[in-house]
Amino acid sequence: MATSENEKKMKILCLHGFRTSGSFLQRQISKWDPSIFSQFDLDFPDGxxxxxxxxxxxxxxxxxxxxxxxxxxxxxxxxxxxxxxxYLCEYITTRGPFDGFLGFSQGATLSALLLGYQAQGKVLKDHPPFKLFVSVSGSKFRDPSICDVAYKDTIKVKSVHFIGAKDWLKEPSEDLATAFDSPLIIRHPQGHTVPRLVFHVATQMRQPRSSYVLGPQKSSVTITKF
Known part of the structure; x- marks a missing residue:
């Protein structure tokens, strides 16, 4: 039987951090509960x-x-x-359509830029609007000529922002979240890294207009609303 539209996995483009690789990002998120990935078809290109x-x-x-x-x-x-x-617009056009982005650091910053540019009609005009953005340690570009376009209006894409208490990009990550409509912010006590994530956390991530704190408990991560 063919997979119904409601059961179809979301296709997500995953963009790695500076001077790493698609394979490394795949390893970074491998610490997440495997059941999380049942909802997604993930693509990990190299820079x-x-x-x-x-x-x-x-x-x-x-x-x-x-x-x-x-x-x-x-x-x-x-x-x-x-x-x-x-390059990425060509990749998205030929390999897509994609439903969203997952990015770490430079990859998250770049993903947010593409979302903002698409919303303003600057790129990917014929590609369906993206539905999801997961940012880990992302930030905004700082060139005013870019900011005035990409972040001109609130980006109306469902977004999840992982922000580490010890991350050197903590404040820029906070600022990036403000560019999105009703962002879900997940705070963790670590630095510039991908935190552990268990299935019940991912389930609660679907709740809108929320802020959560991740903290270590034994070898896993717990989540409490505040």
């Missing part, structure tokens, strides 16, 4: 460009490593960003 410097995961996870674009120390000037956007 457009080979890493142009040392990767923080050297010795932890094997190469090759990739980056989506390059940037200056203030994250206000970007190199190869337009090439990256063109």
């Amino acid at each position: 457009v460009f080979p890493a142009r410097g040392k990767s923080e995961i050297e010795g932890i996870f094997p190469p090759p490593y990739f980056e989506w674009f390059q940037f200056d120390k203030d994250f206000t000037e970007y190199t190869n960003l337009e090439e990256c956007i063109s």
Whole structure:
């Protein structure tokens, strides 16, 4: 029997962090309860460009490593960003349609940009609107010429934002969440990483207009509303 529309898995494009890889992001979220993934068809592409410097995961996870674009120390000037956007739009068009994005760090920042650009009619005009965005340690771009377009209006995509108490991108992650309509914010006590996630947490993630705190309990993660 064919799968009904209601049972069809959501197809999610998963964009990795700076100087890592699609395979590494796949490993990062492998700490989540496997039952979570039954709802999704996940695609993990590698970044457009080979890493142009040392990767923080050297010795932890094997190469090759990739980056989506390059940037200056203030994250206000970007190199190869337009090439990256063109590549991803082509990837989405030929491999999609996709229902949403999951991104870590640079991948989350880039995903949010594409969502904002699509909402403003700048990219992916013929692609169906995205339905879901999961951001782990994401942030906004800082170039005003980008911000004035991508974040001009509230992005009306269901979004989940993982924000770590010790993450060096904690405040930028908070700021990114404000760009979305009724974001679900999940706070955890760790740093710049993907926290553990168990199934009952994912179930509660579906609740709108909520903020949660994740805390360790034995080897798992618990969730309490506050």
